[in-house]
Amino acid sequence: MIKVSVLYANEPGARFDHDYYRDRHMPLVQEKLGAACLFYTVDKGLSGAPPTEPPAYVAMCHIFAESADSFWAAFGPVAEEIVADIANYTTLSPTIQVSEVVVGAGPGRG
Template identity: 50%
Template sequence: MIKVSVLYPNSEQAKFNLDYYCNSHMPMVQDKLGNACKKVAVESGLCGAKPEAAAPYIAMGHLYFDSLAEYQQAFAPHAEDILSDIPNYTNTQPEIQISQVQL
């Protein structure tokens, strides 16, 4: 299984509409990716390594797929629609990491 993580860096200027992300963006992404997307998860940052430290990421979204090829095939036809929705919930530039789930 692979996990596609979309990480939204935190900063003093960062804005993030978690309600829109959870209730509009992620359902739209799931709908477009169809059965290839096995599950999603959304996290909101609380703090860094020390409780008084700001969280490095304001939010994170995770998408799970059986394989990299399945992710690529599902995402490619909808990339423009999915990416063009980003300004509706944040002013940050997300970082993407694709990982092999080991455990």
């Protein structure tokens, strides 16, 4: 399994509409990616370390897929529409990282 992380740096004066991102953009991404998007999470930055410091990222999402190939095959044909929607919720340019999920732990996980 892979995770595609999309990170938005916490830059002074930047605009980021968390409600739009959560309620409109990410459901659009899930719809457009179809079965390639197994599930996703959305994070809203609260603080850095120490907790009195601002967060490094104002927001991020993590899209989980079976493989990088399946993600990119689904993303390619819809990339233009997804990227065009970014201006509706932020003035920031995202950083993207693709990672292999090596372990998942917690109650109910193998």
